[in-house]
Amino acid sequence: MHSATKDPAVMRQDAASIFNSAVRSVHGETVVKRFCRIDPHFFHAGNASFKLSRYENIYVIGAGKASAHMAKAIEDLMLDHIREGKMIVKYGHGVLLKKIRLREAGHPIPDKNGWLGARHIVNIAEKAGKNDLIICLMSGGGSALLPLPVEPLTLEDKQKTINILLACGASIDEINTLRKHMSMIKGGRLAQKAHPATMVTLIISDVPGDRLEIIASGPTVADPSAFKDCMEIIAKYQLAKQLPAGVMEYMRSGHAGNIEETPKPGNRVFSAVSNFIIGSNADALSAAKRCAESLGYHTMILSSMICGNTRDAALFHASIAKEIRKTANPLPPPACILSGGETTVKVTGSGLGGRNQEFALATAIDIQGQDRMVVLCAGTDGTDGPTDAAGAVVDSMTAPDSISAGSDPASFLNNNDSYHFFKNTTGQIITGPTGTNVMDLRIVLVG
Numbered sequence: 001m002h003s004a005t006k007d008p009a010v011m012r013q014d015a016a017s018i019f020n021s022a023v024r025s026v027h028g029e030t031v032v033k034r035f036c037r038i039d040p041h042f043f044h045a046g047n048a049s050f051k052l053s054r055y056e057n058i059y060v061i062g063a064g065k066a067s068a069h070m071a072k073a074i075e076d077l078m079l080d081h082i083r084e085g086k087m088i089v090k091y092g093h094g095v096l097l098k099k100i101r102l103r104e105a106g107h108p109i110p111d112k113n114g115w116l117g118a119r120h121i122v123n124i125a126e127k128a129g130k131n132d133l134i135i136c137l138m139s140g141g142g143s144a145l146l147p148l149p150v151e152p153l154t155l156e157d158k159q160k161t162i163n164i165l166l167a168c169g170a171s172i173d174e175i176n177t178l179r180k181h182m183s184m185i186k187g188g189r190l191a192q193k194a195h196p197a198t199m200v201t202l203i204i205s206d207v208p209g210d211r212l213e214i215i216a217s218g219p220t221v222a223d224p225s226a227f228k229d230c231m232e233i234i235a236k237y238q239l240a241k242q243l244p245a246g247v248m249e250y251m252r253s254g255h256a257g258n259i260e261e262t263p264k265p266g267n268r269v270f271s272a273v274s275n276f277i278i279g280s281n282a283d284a285l286s287a288a289k290r291c292a293e294s295l296g297y298h299t300m301i302l303s304s305m306i307c308g309n310t311r312d313a314a315l316f317h318a319s320i321a322k323e324i325r326k327t328a329n330p331l332p333p334p335a336c337i338l339s340g341g342e343t344t345v346k347v348t349g350s351g352l353g354g355r356n357q358e359f360a361l362a363t364a365i366d367i368q369g370q371d372r373m374v375v376l377c378a379g380t381d382g383t384d385g386p387t388d389a390a391g392a393v394v395d396s397m398t399a400p401d402s403i404s405a406g407s408d409p410a411s412f413l414n415n416n417d418s419y420h421f422f423k424n425t426t427g428q429i430i431t432g433p434t435g436t437n438v439m440d441l442r443i444v445l446v447g
Contacts, residue, residue: 006334006447008374008395015376015393015443016429018291018336023380025287027435028069028139029076031279032202038077043133045200046276052081055133055198060085060100061121063146064139064216065381066204066279068095068102069435071137075100086124087137088117088145093433109162110147115155118148118185125190128197136190136199139279140206140381140437142216143176148184150250157244158182168237169344172207176217177225177233180262181254182247186217187225187262188270194220195269204279206381206437208305208341212275220273223262227254280304281340281438284380288338288441297336297445306341306442310355311413313343314362317444321373324446337444345385351417354385356440360392360427361418365409368399372447378429381437385419390431391440392422401425 006014024030035046042049052058058081060074068089075082075098085100090107105114128134149158161182165175180187191199201220203212212221230251234240240248253259263269281304292299302320306313317337324335331337343355353361359377367373378384378391399409402425412421422428 008372008397008447011372011374011445011447012393012395014295015374015445017295018288018443019376019378019441021291022284022288022441023434023436026204026279026284026380026438028066028204029073029435031204032070032073033077035202035276035278036077043078045202045274048274050133050198050200055131057083057128057132058135059083059124059128059132060135060137061087061124062137063088063117063142064137064204065090065093065107065141065433065437066139066435067137067142068093068097070139070202070204071097071100071102074135074137084124086117086120088114088121090141090145105145107141107144108166109159110144110155112155114145114147118146121146122148122184122193125194128194130196132197134194134197134199136201136220138201138216138219139204140215142219143179143186146183146185146216146219149182150184153182153246153250157247160244161247164239164242168239170233170237173214174233176214177229179217180223180225181227181230181251183217185219187223188218188221188267189262190219191273192263192269196272199273201273201275203275203277204437205277205281206439208307208439210277210280212277221275222265222267222270224265226261227251227259231255279436279438284438284441285338285340288443292336292338297334298331299336299338300331302337302339304340306339307343310343310345310358311362314359315366317375317442318363318366321367321375321444321446322370325371325373333446335446339442340439342439345416347416349415349417351412351415352387352420353416353418354379354387354389356384356391357387357389357418357422357428358413358416359442360394361409361413361421364394364398365413367396370396372396374445376429376443377440379440380434382431382434387419388430389419389422390429392418392427392429394427398425398427
């Protein structure tokens with residue numbers, strides 16, 4: 001059936017197919033095996049090659065929502081070469097591994113399991129010598145899953161600080177700047193502990209622009225930020241009286257130059273470190289585009305870096321759909337507009353939801369009554385906020401149908417209760433852990 005004649009039910013199926021195709025393309029196992037290979041003499045990562053006979057021991061370490069699947073791929077490639085390994089993943093995101101030890105831990109608020117796993121990873125890094133190779137596997141979520149605060153700070157100090165930063169509306173860059181300066185691992189300190197071992201870090205990106213120093217707070221990447229930046233962030237959000245006293249004392253001492261900074265660009269500890277981004281939101285969007293085109297849609301990738309307020313982003317995407325319907329710009333129907341990134345919800349209500357479900361609900365209200373429009377918005381990791389949903393899919397009749405059934409979508413939106421709106425109607429997307437994490441995907445179809 002040509003897309004121009006598809007009804008909304010079929011277009012919903014198309015949207016799901018496009019999303020699933022995108023997620024599969026950046027699965028942890030898939031991207032590692034696409035990027036790496038091994039022969040009798042070398043481990044190849046992209047265009048770089050590492051001679052196996054050079055190394056007495058090969059260790060595998062890492063953290064993140066996709067890291068267990070990445071570790072499985074490394075075991076499939078080179079199980080007999082691995083001496084020891086340790087991975088930390090979010091609860092429920094683990095897989096069965098043969099030699100690499102796996103620990104599940106808390107995310108987004110770190111917990112004792114994360115602390116124990118991080119301690120083990122540091123022990124491996126510190127015992128590696130100049131004749132050893134460390135393969136480090138990092139993906140989104142790694143910041144929360146590697147909670148090893150510098151002395152004299154405690155895990156409780158870090159938990160309280162992260163809670164406060166999440167609640168105040170700080171950006172991920174700002175949160176990670178403070179995280180790096182409170183950590184024995186982040187901000188290049190893992191590479192510092194592993195020096196002079198050779199380190200190869202394979203990274204699945206979950207940040208706009210794929211900035212290495214931000215993903216998982218850059219454990220093996222030089223840190224351009226400083227204690228001065230931490231103090232400016234604290235001042236910006238007026239957090240000095242909210243943060244634990246020990247954290248404030250530590251930050252002030254660092255700002256005064258009494259505590260060693262994180263390792264900066266040019267530091268010799270990075271001389272044997274290679275960082276590779278092997279999966280990203282842009283990769284997922286490219287796969288989504290190929291799938292959409294195969295289904296008969298004229299397709300455009302808008303951006304992989306959409307951020308800002310969720311409802312503003314929703315109205316913007318709805319406006320493009322309306323423009324396509326009215327003027328056939330920027331594409332003639334049947335059309336598919338794709339975007340990625342990570343927006344922010346301004347919480348004023350007491351409901352339950354996440355940025356993807358909120359985006360879908362706001363869009364549903366704005367496109368109600370339009371002709372054959374479908375919008376899907378979901379997190380590639382299978383999680384949308386503090387819920388078991390990945391996101392939601394809506395069409396032009398979602399809002400009118402819910403109103404006819406006695407459920408007012410605007411009241412759910414005003415209460416930030418998108419989760420219960422979709423749970424009580426239709427459209428909620430439940431995937432479970434997906435084995436990847438490259439932010440969110442949005443699919444706008446105009447039939």
